Amino acid sequence: MTDNRPITEADLQAYVDGQLDPERRADLEAYLAAHPETAADLAPLSAQNEAIRALFSGIVDEPVPARLDPHRVADELRGRRRRWLVTAAAACVVFAAGAGLGWYGNTISSRPGDPARALVVAALSAHSVFAAESRHAVEVAADEESHLVTWLSNRIGEPLVAPDLSAHGFTLVGGRLLPFQDSRAAQLMYEDATGGRLTLFITAGSKIPPEVDFASLGNLRTYYWMSDAISCAMVGEFDREELKDVATSAWRQLIASL
Amino acid sequence: MSEFLDEIEQCVPPLRRYARALTRNADYADDLVQDCLERAIRKQALWRPTAPLRAWLFRILLNIYRNDMRGRRRRPISVPLDTIPEVSGTAPAQPGRVALAETARALELLPDEQRTALLLVALEGLSYAEAAQALDIPQGTLMSRVGRGRAALRKLTEGREGPRLRTVQS
Secondary structure, eight states: OOOOOOBOHHHHHHHHTTOSOHHHHHHHHHHHHHOHHHHHHHHHHHHHHHHHHHHHGGGGGSOOOGGGOHHHHHHHHHHHHHHHHHHHHHHHHHHHHTGGGTTHHHHHHOOTTOHHHHHHHHHHHHHHHHTTOSTTSOSEEGGGHHHHHHHHHHHHTSOOOOOOOGGGTOEEEEEEEEEETTEEEEEEEEEOTTOOEEEEEEEEOOSSOOEEEEEEETTEEEEEEEOSSEEEEEEESSOHHHHHHHHHHHHHHHHHHO | OHHHHHHHHHHHHHHHHHHHHHHSOHHHHHHHHHHHHHHHHHTGGGOOTTSOHHHHHHHHHHHHHHHIIIIISOOOOOOOGGGSOOOOSOOOOOTTOOOHHHHHHHHHHSOHHHHHHHIIIIITOOOHHHHHHHHTSOHHHHHHHHHHHHHHHHHHHHSSOOOOOOOBOO
16 A cells, blocks of 8 residues: 655665665655666665675674674673772771771772762772771761651662661661761661671662672672662661672661652 | 673684774774673673664674764774775675775765764675664764765765765655
């Protein structure tokens, strides 16, 4: 079934580029058969397309250099991130050693464009400072949990919860508000029966691809996630699998509240 | 992730071809493709599975290329015509067929906006919709760039005006 729309310049161009649906193409072919002068006008354009393809067609048959294998590129990106996490961790050691420097540790080692690095550095730094405190470990204690959660939610700008980690043997100690980059972060602290401490560092999300990864500094380990709503890092001196379980549980509860 | 990488892998040869046609410099072209792959893998989450991956990859590559062209990193490099790759096989002989070397040289003389558009359609066979997505322009603008690129190319290779296509009644 052909239609009676006028043949336009756009149709002729689309015909040359092979972009017409079969029906319209049939219309064009009928038209060109009846108008040889238009057909003659189009021939050089088709020849042009062919010349362009002929010039560069051989490239797709060339072997692709190894550096352009996406799997390898992905591996290298992962490796690069691991390397800077080591650097980030080293920066934390320096920071923790010179505790008097206060929050400079956060700013000097976080570069713009490296949101995960900034998150991990800040979370590890905050953990090393506050998990070591006994009387002033938190700003608001767990006995005021609902006040703590409301306050932190308002400051971070997302509806947070203090995840219940009792199934993993951790109870909430409390939390505090911290500066983070040009904004704020919440730190929640948990403790197990032996006094082992775990902190959960939570910030507003960033507009970057979601990622989850693991980093460690000596005995200190962190699992972190970044999403567009919130980014978090869980830090503690626990083995990797245990930390991962607890972290996953915390993340699920946080996400469920958003 | 692996499936995503496999799909990207399929697109690497066309990306290389396009980058080579655009830059006429094999090393620079492969650098562009590598940057493009890195960016695509980092931004995987931004790709909507409903959108064609190919157009998205071309879009990333073109953004990198245009940023470069803004003078930050490199200028396009002209290469002597004798380094044009050997053409395997021959295009079908037709009246008005232009010499390949002339086409290559003429392509280099086209304004970037026409060349990027024309190559997406004529060389890579992207649909107008995909090419418009890749260049982040409306489809009508894309078609007009392709049309102008074509006319300019013909003028350059034949030393005369290309055909003026008119709206004609059937």
